[in-house]
Amino acid sequence: MPSWMKPVAITLDCPEPLALAAFYQQATGLEQHPDSNADFAGLNGEHGLLLGFQRVDDYRAPSWPGQVVPQQLHVCFRVEGDLEAVEARLLESGAHRPGHQPHGDKARVLTDPAGHPFCIVR
Structure with a gap:
């Protein structure tokens, strides 16, 4: 069956994106996305899949x-x-x-x- 959608990101809400990205980076060995910041951090995964972490107030x-x-x-x-x-x-x-x-x-x-x-x- 041909696919017409491909996943490009999975994003988790969290209080501290850079800290949570650092945890998953240590666990997975994935590289941090160069545009990561205090409000949104990401790790570059296989096949272009980004593992993202976004700041949410009152998480x-x-x-x-x-x-x-x-x-x-x-x-x-x-x-x-x-x-x-x-x-x-x-x-x-x-x-x-x-x-x-x-x-x-x-x-x-x-x-x-x-x-x-x-x-x-x-």
Whole structure:
């Protein structure tokens, strides 16, 4: 089936775009977009996909797994090698590990420093 739309950006709301971009840059190795600033920061991904972070005043972090503040977006990242080692590095970088882990040994749910849930999967 021919595609007539291609994703060009995924953007997360947050209180501090440069700080959140730095977290994901350390985790993914993606390069920071040259026009990044205090209101909008981006990382250049594969195939032209930009991972963006935009400042939102009065930002409220998602409450995962509860839905008091819905997550609205959940990004998954494939990891190579030992899942536990990658998780440990992410925790040292500022990620958090919620108690609810629905995927057993196949994946981990973490939250980034702004509270967005994301998964790392084998």
